[in-house]
Amino acid sequence: MTYRGTRGYAAEADALARQYESLSSDQVLGDVLPLLPEKPGRVLDVGAGTGRDAAALALRGHAVTAVEPTAELRAHGRRLHSHAGIEWLDDTLPDLTAVRGTYDAVLLVAVWMHLDPDERPRAMRRLADLLASRGVVLLTLRHGPTPPGRHMFDVPADETVAHAAEAGLRTVHRSAWDDLLGRPDVHWTTLAFARS
Incomplete structure (x- = not known):
């Protein structure tokens, strides 16, 4: 099944894999790494791409499930990070069935x-349902023009915070950074949410 949000990713998977892997997980997640569980826990990486972040977290001892709806990116992830012991799933928001x-x-x-505007509240409720009692949701928002051929929106951080609050989550981190x-x-904006 093809999802609107994955439009353009299959055709560009090889180039995107090189782009994603050119950055380290520490670079992308640096300011929120202290919010991750200290002890090995269960981690869900939604829209995992090539598994760069999933692999980094697995190598820290976490049991990681990587959700990626684009088969070509999953294939790159399995090839590049086969040593990490990641469980891969073909699934997508808003429902993650x-x-x-x-x-x-x-x-x-x-x-x-x-995600389309009407999908975001439902997706946030689903994320809240998947969160353990002391768990954390770490989310990055891209701001800027939509690349040609993509299904993408410039989602305001305040809207995302409001959806989280409606789903019973409180904001525990907010930061902005250059590309x-x-x-x-x-x-970009990084947001982190925990149970209220």
Whole structure:
């Protein structure tokens, strides 16, 4: 099944894999790494791409489930990070129907902007349902123009915070940063949520 939010990713998977892997997980998640569980826990990486972040977290001792709806990116992830012991699922927001149980951390790096406005409240409720009692949701928002051929939105951070509050989550971190790939018209917000 093809999802609107994955439009353009299959055709560009090889180039995107090189781009994703050119950055380290520590670079992307640096300011929120202290919010991750200290002890090994269950981590869900939604929209995992090539598994860069999933692999880094697995190597820290976490049991990681990586959700990626684009088969070509999953294939790159399995090839590049076969040593990490990641469980891969073909699934997507807003419903994540293949995902079971609860998680100590739920990660969404460059994912939220693919959801339609009416999907975002439902997706946030689903994330809240998947969160363990002391768990954390870590989410990055991309701001800037939509690349040609993509299904993407510039989602305001305040809207995302409001959806989280409606789903029973409180904001525990908010930061803004420049694009790590040097694109001058792109910038990012990182948000972290925990149970209220």
